[in-house]
Amino acid sequence: MSLLTSLRRNYQQGRISGTLLLGLGILLAIVLFSAIGPMFVDAVNAQVGAVRPRRPPGPEYFLGTDSQGRDMWTLLIYATPNTLKMGLIAGFIGVGVGTALGLIAGHFGGIVDAIIRVISDALLTVPAIAILVIIAGNIDRMNTVIMALVVASLGWMFTTRTVRAQVLTIREKSYVEVARVNGESQWEILFTEIMPNLMPYIVASFVGTVSGSILAVIGLEALGLGALDEMTLGNTIYWSQQSSAVLRGYWWWWGPPIVVIAAIFIGLFLTSVGFDRFANPKLARR
Amino acid sequence: MTALIEMQGVTKTYGAFTALNDVTLSLSDTSPSMTAVAGESGSGKTTLARMMLGFINPSHGQVLYQGKDVAKMTGAEQRQFRREVQPVFQDPFDVFNPFYRIDHVLETPVKRYKLADSETKARAMIEDALKRVGLRPQDTLGRFPHELSGGQRQRIMVARAVLLRPRLIVADEPVSMVDASLRATILDELKTLNRELGISIVYITHDLTTAFQICDNILILYRGNVSEAGAVERVIGAPKHPYSQLLVSSIPLPDLSKAWGGEEIPVSEAAAARANPGCKFAPRCPHVMEMCWDNLPPKYVPDSERLATCFLYRDAPVSASDDVASVFRPPNHSITATAP
Amino acid sequence: MSAIQDSKPILVVEDLNVHYDTGKGPAKAVNDVSFSLRPGERLGLIGESGSGKTTMATALMRLTRAPGRIAGGSVKLDGRDILKMSNKELRETRLRDIALIPQGAMSSLNPVMRLEEQMIDAIVAHKPGMRRAELDARVQELLKNVGLAPEVARRYPHELSGGMKQRAAMAIATSLAPKVIVADEPTSALDVVVQRQVMQTLGRLQDGLGAAVVLIGHDMGLIAQFADTVGVMYAGKLVEIGPVRQMIESPKHPYTRLLVDSLPGIEVKRELTGIPGLPPPLVDLPPGCSFNPRCPLAFERCVRETPLLQQVAPGQSAACHLYPEHAALPPLPPMTRAHQELRP
Numbered sequence: 001m002s003l004l005t006s007l008r009r010n011y012q013q014g015r016i017s018g019t020l021l022l023g024l025g026i027l028l029a030i031v032l033f034s035a036i037g038p039m040f041v042d043a044v045n046a047q048v049g050a051v052r053p054r055r056p057p058g059p060e061y062f063l064g065t066d067s068q069g070r071d072m073w074t075l076l077i078y079a080t081p082n083t084l085k086m087g088l089i090a091g092f093i094g095v096g097v098g099t100a101l102g103l104i105a106g107h108f109g110g111i112v113d114a115i116i117r118v119i120s121d122a123l124l125t126v127p128a129i130a131i132l133v134i135i136a137g138n139i140d141r142m143n144t145v146i147m148a149l150v151v152a153s154l155g156w157m158f159t160t161r162t163v164r165a166q167v168l169t170i171r172e173k174s175y176v177e178v179a180r181v182n183g184e185s186q187w188e189i190l191f192t193e194i195m196p197n198l199m200p201y202i203v204a205s206f207v208g209t210v211s212g213s214i215l216a217v218i219g220l221e222a223l224g225l226g227a228l229d230e231m232t233l234g235n236t237i238y239w240s241q242q243s244s245a246v247l248r249g250y251w252w253w254w255g256p257p258i259v260v261i262a263a264i265f266i267g268l269f270l271t272s273v274g275f276d277r278f279a280n281p282k283l284a285r286r
Numbered sequence: 287m288t289a290l291i292e293m294q295g296v297t298k299t300y301g302a303f304t305a306l307n308d309v310t311l312s313l314s315d316t317s318p319s320m321t322a323v324a325g326e327s328g329s330g331k332t333t334l335a336r337m338m339l340g341f342i343n344p345s346h347g348q349v350l351y352q353g354k355d356v357a358k359m360t361g362a363e364q365r366q367f368r369r370e371v372q373p374v375f376q377d378p379f380d381v382f383n384p385f386y387r388i389d390h391v392l393e394t395p396v397k398r399y400k401l402a403d404s405e406t407k408a409r410a411m412i413e414d415a416l417k418r419v420g421l422r423p424q425d426t427l428g429r430f431p432h433e434l435s436g437g438q439r440q441r442i443m444v445a446r447a448v449l450l451r452p453r454l455i456v457a458d459e460p461v462s463m464v465d466a467s468l469r470a471t472i473l474d475e476l477k478t479l480n481r482e483l484g485i486s487i488v489y490i491t492h493d494l495t496t497a498f499q500i501c502d503n504i505l506i507l508y509r510g511n512v513s514e515a516g517a518v519e520r521v522i523g524a525p526k527h528p529y530s531q532l533l534v535s536s537i538p539l540p541d542l543s544k545a546w547g548g549e550e551i552p553v554s555e556a557a558a559a560r561a562n563p564g565c566k567f568a569p570r571c572p573h574v575m576e577m578c579w580d581n582l583p584p585k586y587v588p589d590s591e592r593l594a595t596c597f598l599y600r601d602a603p604v605s606a607s608d609d610v611a612s613v614f615r616p617p618n619h620s621i622t623a624t625a626p
Numbered sequence: 627m628s629a630i631q632d633s634k635p636i637l638v639v640e641d642l643n644v645h646y647d648t649g650k651g652p653a654k655a656v657n658d659v660s661f662s663l664r665p666g667e668r669l670g671l672i673g674e675s676g677s678g679k680t681t682m683a684t685a686l687m688r689l690t691r692a693p694g695r696i697a698g699g700s701v702k703l704d705g706r707d708i709l710k711m712s713n714k715e716l717r718e719t720r721l722r723d724i725a726l727i728p729q730g731a732m733s734s735l736n737p738v739m740r741l742e743e744q745m746i747d748a749i750v751a752h753k754p755g756m757r758r759a760e761l762d763a764r765v766q767e768l769l770k771n772v773g774l775a776p777e778v779a780r781r782y783p784h785e786l787s788g789g790m791k792q793r794a795a796m797a798i799a800t801s802l803a804p805k806v807i808v809a810d811e812p813t814s815a816l817d818v819v820v821q822r823q824v825m826q827t828l829g830r831l832q833d834g835l836g837a838a839v840v841l842i843g844h845d846m847g848l849i850a851q852f853a854d855t856v857g858v859m860y861a862g863k864l865v866e867i868g869p870v871r872q873m874i875e876s877p878k879h880p881y882t883r884l885l886v887d888s889l890p891g892i893e894v895k896r897e898l899t900g901i902p903g904l905p906p907p908l909v910d911l912p913p914g915c916s917f918n919p920r921c922p923l924a925f926e927r928c929v930r931e932t933p934l935l936q937q938v939a940p941g942q943s944a945a946c947h948l949y950p951e952h953a954a955l956p957p958l959p960p961m962t963r964a965h966q967e968l969r970p
Binding site: 326438533 | 675846904
């Protein structure tokens with residue numbers, strides 16, 4: 001009840017915007033699609049040779065079939081959650097590690113800060129995909145979790161950088177000094193004064209890292225470096241490439257995964273923009 | 287008699303730059319005073335304030351609170367010092383964490399310093415402090431900082447300090463970002479706190495008119511050095527140091543008989559020309575003499591209740607004490623208060 | 627003074643309205659403001675934050691930006707309405723005929739250009755075809771006029787102090803000898819001594835050019851030291867205007883009186899008085915006179931009817947229902963010390 005009233009008040013104050021609702025709505029729809037979808041289709045249809053190959057979308061096969069006899073609709077329903085899962089795991093790990101390092105670097109400074117900063121800046125300048133290709137290419141038994149870890153290994157620097165810069169800015173604010181004379185300890189200042197003001201940046205970093213990770217995963221998979229025996233959006237694109245689907249006009253093969261990927265990105269983007277307004281009451285009045 | 291707060295030969299340097307140079311000042315523990323520290327940007331007034339508050343430590347000399355070195359306090363002593371010496375900051379926007387309703391900044395000290403043993407008492411204390419600074423609790427609590435005006439916010443910060451019943455409030459330009467019509471009320475609050483609750487006030491400002499109105503004594507800083515100090519009636523009413531004279535004559539008064547006049551004062555900002563170990567004001571001083579360039583003038587006492595660090599007064603006696611407060615006028619009100 | 631009164635106005639502002647569109651309707655930041663200015667005249671416009679004074683300054687230059695918009699009225703410069711000019715005419719008019727010294731004049735300088743390049747750019751934009759030697763001579767002259775040394779021309783803005791940057795901005799604003807100079811709080815970030823120097827320089831420049839100046843500010847002391855005519859803005863309206871001496875010695879609007887009284891002097895110590903209450907939000911003005919909730923003399927008519935600016939003394943007009951019934955402002959009831967905001 002109190003949550004509901006609080007939500008309603010926030011909505012009336014303009015803190016919950018249409019952008020946020022639309023973004024969350026798109027993400028919710030994608031999650032529901034992945035969660036409920038499997039109840040209505042038969043997983044067998046997504047296996048090679050399960051259905052008649054190369055059928056265009058129609059009443060029989062809603063999204064058509066690929067040249068190896070897999071039902072695209074079923075494939076999409078099983079591939080989307082796997083791709084999301086990899087993005088989320090990589091996002092959580094990348095942002096978790098990145099936030100911790102950023103806080104340590106910004107709050108404590110000194111030599112620790114110097115080391116963290118040099119490493120993260122150096123890693124930001126090298127093209128991540130090149131390193132990821134090397135790492136992924138040297139892993140024998142690839143699966144979705146390992147893929148997420150590989151991508152996360154280079155997904156923390158942006159968060160570290162953002163969080164560190166924000167901690168440095170916030171540390172200079174008079175309200176941190178007020179907190180000190182109000183009797184708060186260093187840790188209380190870090191968690192009650194600084195952390196809440198980092199939330200918009202952490203959420204934005206999370207959204208960015210998840211998008212970046214999904215993009216990296218799809219990139220690696222499209223190059224054939226993914227776990228090829230698992231159903232993912234990237235692998236679907238890889239197989240469509242292998243079969244020259246674009247040239248042969250099988251648009252229903254490569255089109256739907258791209259639409260889903262785009263929807264994920266748009267949902268994440270709108271959520272991050274909308275969240276900014278929620279986290280910063282000053283913007284709400286406008 | 288130990289002083290409430292005492293700065294002993296305090297110097298603060300940042301690399302080669304001296305922000306504050308050898309200031310000795312003690313404020314009485316028994317008669318609550320209102321002291322202004324005035325100067326332009328770069329005068330060292332904010333550095334002085336931050337050292338009094340224990341935010342930064344002096345490079346040389348020490349700051350003593352009730353006889354104890356602020357830089358070397360034990361945990362318990364530091365806790366007491368933190369509570370009893372409270373700041374009011376310049377910017378009424380930056381002092382509020384935008385994430386919280388304004389209640390946060392008032393509830394935290396009550397909890398952290400265990401000022402109340404129940405929620406009800408805590409609430410009553412906060413409401414009382416707000417009323418004391420002229421705010422209606424029902425219009426203030428539960429609001430976000432951006433929903434209040436600059437004047438209201440600054441009053442909340444005064445209320446926050448009051449909650450802790452401090453011995454000393456160091457207010458750094460508390461009204462410079464507040465509209466003129468609201469300034470008077472905030473300064474009046476400070477004066478009332480001094481008179482009614484016996485809180486000593488150090489008022490850091492660039493505005494000599496408000497310093498004159500609310501303070502007993504004033505200390506004028508120029509590039510880290512004390513140029514003149516004493517009772518406000520002396521220092522502002524009839525300044526002796528050429529720098530104080532320049533400052534006072536530049537105040538824009540809404541009084542047409544005190545017009546600036548047609549004569550323009552020369553532009554001298556570009557002039558830091560001659561690197562000098564002597565008086566820092568020498569390059570701008572209309573009365574500069576040869577001796578000013580090489581020697582730092584001592585604290586001359588040209589008449590009662592004031593000292594001026596200027597060789598123009600070299601025939602006057604040099605202050606017997608390093609403490610600039612030795613020439614301060616005892617606060618008026620405390621004389622009546624201590625009557626038997 | 628008499629020369630000023632004889633000449634015909636150079637700037638005539640009539641019923642100027644500037645609105646900010648908000649979710650709750652338009653905020654009337656400038657509300658039916660009219661005044662006129664003769665060559666050589668110094669008008670000081672004073673107001674607190676939210677009174678519309680900066681909006682006024684930008685509207686005079688037609689620099690109003692969204693969400694603000696000029697909702698009506700005219701700003702006639704030498705008979706030509708700035709608000710109706712084509713973009714080309716407007717570009718030509720700005721700086722040549724009317725120049726702005728903005729609030730953050732210090733940050734209005736381009737940080738990556740030497741001062742002389744910025745000054746030359748400004749001149750060449752209006753007077754193409756000047757030879758380099760002429761331009762250099764002009765730059766030197768302008769710098770000298772604002773009290774800066776010739777070598778300052780070769781410097782970048784970050785190499786200048788706050789006061790020097792303000793002077794540099796003044797040199798650019800006066801480079802084409804404009805007829806009207808709008809100065810929006812030109813000294814708000816400066817120390818008191820530098821403030822005095824800068825204001826005196828502005829005064830001397832203006833005398834040399836014979837230009838009119840609109841000085842926008844919040845400090846009655848500064849305005850009194852500089853202006854011949856003082857206008858007081860409250861909640862978007864011009865509530866009183868008149869010669870500086872009359873405005874300070876015998877203000878007719880209660881708000882002006884309170885503003886003057888709220889300034890502490892250095893003669894005698896006295897109770898400091900503020901003005902109770904807060905300015906109203908511009909989207910939600912009280913009915914009648916906007917000042918009525920804070921006015922110690924408000925009566926029934928003030929809540930009912932918006933007062934219009936009317937002449938109350940020679941050269942002095944006030945928007946207040948006390949007139950014409952009263953010859954002068956009645957004494958204000960004594961204000962309670964502190965706790966003023968607690969009053970209902």
